[in-house]
Amino acid sequence: MTAFDPIAYKTTTCAQWQHAAKAWNDWGGLLRSWLGPTTDVMLEMAGVVEGSHVLDVAAGAGDQSLLAAERVGPSGRVLATDISSNILEFAAENARGRGYTNLDTQVADGEALDVPAASFDAAISRVGLIYFPDQQAALASIRKALKPSGRFAAVVYSTPDRNGFFSTPVSIIRERAKLPPPLPGQPGPFSLGAPGVLAGVLETAGFSDIEERVMDAPVYLPTAADCLRFERESFGALHQMLGGLSADAQEDVWAEIGMALAAFETEQGFVGPCEMVVVSGRN
Template identity: 60%
Template structure:
């Protein structure tokens, strides 16, 4: 009797699911912008510094989401600079546009675009950034080579990704509990996900393989600080689309039971000073020759 073929990762289905997740989570992701800013602010500042973003630069933000970091960059490049914020989900970019209007910025535009197929001219940007986006691309090499293509010679790429599960327990514990309760198999080889670029030297190798030079990466302690574990669960429940996808096979009652178990486990990171969720980000930078 023949062994059935191992299940294969379906990038097309995955991409459609990702689009749908972010269409649904867009409002929540935008609403949690102050939390995102506080949590990822240090890593975002490092990304901007390492990329050498300055006045007059043209910057492409791939998988920009609600665009909170795009706004920061737009302020940095000033009126002579330009930021194009792209994402696969139109709904989330509407919030980026709204934030730009509220900030009175006219040097930022948004465009629905697949990061693996950038409909942009060659050598048209000084810097490409991606904050917690590259990890979810089905074909990370294709995305990176596209980013390389649209960069001017000497231009830089800078990306923020999660490091390893053991350093990101605020996220890896919920993933582990859901995987166990929903009886999900381990991720398939090549499957994207939060920790897909977090291992030692993995993102550096990916950048080098795509053709970037002078690649370097730093690890930045980025604790998620909230009033309570329950508030962390609310944040994840409302705006982490990937977790909802993992839960989709469970009944509403089972889902609530899973969230209760997650809350219980995350209470280990609670003290009289509130909740501090362990998180470590990697900021990686590379240069086009």
């Protein structure tokens, strides 16, 4: 079995998000409707209130950053950080377009955040911590940035059996590309989803007063073809997994994924099974 190379993984991950930045931003309306409820809970569990200074780690195009900026108001600040400069440009553009002057962006590796120590009241990460090769380094960096008693909250996918909209393509790609099972501790979409795992990771990092909440978060779209387009355009993790296949083989895999996703079509449209875990802890 080939050893996991965290440096190569981060380089590839950054490149994928540089490429997928526009697509992810273009799907912003879906992201807001799909992830909005869990984001609200994440912000509540992180203690984000008017006047808070908030650090967003792996912010992407900044949808949750904007929701945080709305909560903190003009007396608060939000710093959106990400490893991809391209995707942060969309975050900054979205903030300007909606009149948020209390949101800044900074290109940063979440495992080594270059921000002033003890300067944030709260920190958040929506579906980002799962992709850090060294989660403890990322959490240590977040703790350093937080003020004493500041809270951190993260959203992650739960287990594959509860996330068919994503685990279905992952399993098909893994089989067709003959990829080995993930190594223990290897980053990936479901790496922190089992009951108590994310809470345990935060406890190991030194967080206390840990809270956990599991939430149903189905993906609603008109058809399975729309979900296929969403994932194909903007899910960098899937493209990473497909990297070893030829272009023709990749097309065959996407066709197979599309047929499999059709199982989630109902009379009301596509309903993709998804379950999220929200966990928070105090510094």
